[in-house]
Amino acid sequence: MSYIELTQVSKQYRRRGQATEALHLIDLNIEKGKFVSIIGPSGCGKSSLLRIIGGLVKQDCGEVLINGRSPLEAQKQKQFGFVPQSPALFPWRTVLQNMQLPFEVNRQAAEQPPQREELVKLLEMVGLGEFTDAYAKELSGGMQQRVGIARAFGSGAPILLMDEPFSALDEITREKMSYLLLNIWESYQKTVVFVTHNIREAVLLSDEVIIMSPRPGRIKARIGIELPRP
Ligand code: ADP
Ligand code: ADP
Numbered sequence: 693m694s695y696i697e698l699t700q701v702s703k704q705y706r707r708r709g710q711a712t713e714a715l716h717l718i719d720l721n722i723e724k725g726k727f728v729s730i731i732g733p734s735g736c737g738k739s740s741l742l743r744i745i746g747g748l749v750k751q752d753c754g755e756v757l758i759n760g761r762s763p764l765e766a767q768k769q770k771q772f773g774f775v776p777q778s779p780a781l782f783p784w785r786t787v788l789q790n791m792q793l794p795f796e797v798n799r800q801a802a803e804q805p806p807q808r809e810e811l812v813k814l815l816e817m818v819g820l821g822e823f824t825d826a827y828a829k830e831l832s833g834g835m836q837q838r839v840g841i842a843r844a845f846g847s848g849a850p851i852l853l854m855d856e857p858f859s860a861l862d863e864i865t866r867e868k869m870s871y872l873l874l875n876i877w878e879s880y881q882k883t884v885v886f887v888t889h890n891i892r893e894a895v896l897l898s899d900e901v902i903i904m905s906p907r908p909g910r911i912k913a914r915i916g917i918e919l920p921r922p
Pocket of ligand 1: 705706707712713714732733734735736737738739740741908
């Protein structure tokens with residue numbers, strides 16, 4: 693059994709009597725610790741796939757298992773860290789306080805937040821060591837997105853779901869951010885599912901690239917021939 697396993701998953705959205713097919717009988721398995729990119733044109737179903745894995749959207753039919761459990765159970769057990777297109781930071785809290793949010797939200801889960809040093813180390817890895825005690829609102833968009841990524845890696849969640857996290861950034865910043873993400877992922881070795889329409893990013897970052905078809909809701913190809921690490 694794979695860590696993340698989708699079997700014959702379909703999804704349609706219905707609006708004013710109109711149905712849009714977003715996913716069509718998807719079979720997919722993702723192994724633990726892999727960095728997997730999902731790439732394809734706009735509207736092909738990438739976000740839907742990611743949201744179904746994370747239990748934010750329910751499939752119409754088919755099965756989704758996260759380490760043998762339903763996505764909703766996995767969500768309750770804090771298996772997922774989400775990194776959306778634009779970061780959800782509280783502007784009037786400091787960067788460090790924003791890093792601690794995943795632990796505040798789920799206070800009943802008797803989990804201790806990491807020590808300050810651990811979170812600062814993560815912030816240093818994304819080049820924001822000096823901004824630990826700055827208010828989030830003082831940071832540029834790119835810097836806030838870096839906080840979002842650092843926060844996900846510090847959250848304790850073993851699976852990170854990233855939906856075009858760099859889409860709002862200019863190309864040079866994007867490139868820098870990709871290398872930062874690669875660096876941090878290599879240190880933390882979490883399972884990442886990364887949605888993008890940028891082929892460069894997918895190639896740079898991924899163990900495996902899943903290509904979705906312009907005919908929406910279908911997987912066209914998977915690239916991922918595993919070779920020993922040099
Ligand atoms: P992608 O992430 O590849 O752009 P999405 O999964 O967002 O693709 O969308 C797949 C299809 O489903 C698109 O045709 C989109 O318009 C449609 N869709 C997505 N979300 C909704 C929604 N909440 N309501 C209606 N249609 C939706
Ligand atoms: P990013 O590349 O993260 O989007 P910008 O291009 O807006 O950031 O800014 C370039 C650099 O300027 C940042 O990497 C950072 O070092 C510095 N900078 C941006 N905003 C601030 C700020 N509010 N206070 C201090 N330095 C800043």
